[in-house]
Amino acid sequence: EPEVTQTPSHQVTQMGQEVILRCVPISNHLYFYWYRQILGQKVEFLVSFYNNEISEKSEIFDDQFSVERPDGSNFTLKIRSTKLEDSAMYFCASSAGTRGETQYFGPGTRLLVL
Amino acid sequence: SQQGEEDPQALSIQEGENATMNCSYKTSINNLQWYRQNSGRGLVHLILIRSNEREKHSGRLRVTLDTSKKSSSLLITASRAADTASYFCALGGGADGLTFGKGTHLIIQP
Known part of the structure; x- marks a missing residue:
């Protein structure tokens, strides 16, 4: 069964550093999402x-955040200058459509900012 | 924005018993989804129920939706230790993304 994958599973970084979290959505999906917990x-x-x-x-997604789909398969979340409060689990999700379609979540990347 | 609230916050039952958790919301909806999250892991989609549906089944899961009361329930029958997890109802979706409640933490005692 196709699934959403995310790398890395864990990331530790110093405050102020840039991080890029990567996701490979399900191949025929058209809508992509990032969530955090x-x-x-x-x-x-x-x-x-x-x-x-x-x-x-959302209002959380300020100028420090950006997303990109650099090629046909990857979907990335970049945090430009990490803060302590960015420490969280970040989930990528994808869906085939937006009209109430099921969103399928990846396993998450646990980000720790020191 | 749309948001559901799960009830109870925590539930502990014996293996083999049925577990029922509820979700209440305030706005009109097109559909409601239930997800499961094992500790520290990703969210697993369980069931999507549309606003014109009243009940839906998937294996040992039964979801009901009462749009007049703005509530939904998730029933897990014949619970197993592996059902121990947090369960969330999620509203919205589409471009605005899903909105999750705080969840019900379910513990199945062996």
Whole structure:
């Protein structure tokens, strides 16, 4: 069964450093998402992406964040200058459509900012 | 924005018993989804129920939706130790992304 994959599974970085989290969505899906989950808290929507551009973004997704689909398979989340409060689990998801379609989540990348 | 709230926050039952958890919401919806998350792991999609559906089954899972009461329930029958996880209802989707509640943490006692 096709699945969303994410790399790395864990990332430790120093405050102020740039990180890139990578995702490979399910191959025939057209809509891609990033979510984050701070330890012990709710899963929060960050951004949605369709047709090579951002569809929607939450207030969390500030100028420090960017997303890209550099080729036909990868979908990346870049945090330009990490802060301590960026420490969280980051999940990528994809869906075939937006009209209430199921979103399939990857296993997540646990980011720790020191 | 749309948000569901799960109830109870935590539930502990014996293996073999049925587990029921509920989700209440305030806005109109097109559909509602249930997800499971094992500790520290990714979210696994369980069931999507559309606003014109009242009940849906998948294996040992049964989901109901009452749009007049703005509530949904997830029933897990004949629970197993492997069902120990957090369960979330999720609303929205589409370009705005899904909105998750705080979840019900289910513990199945052997």
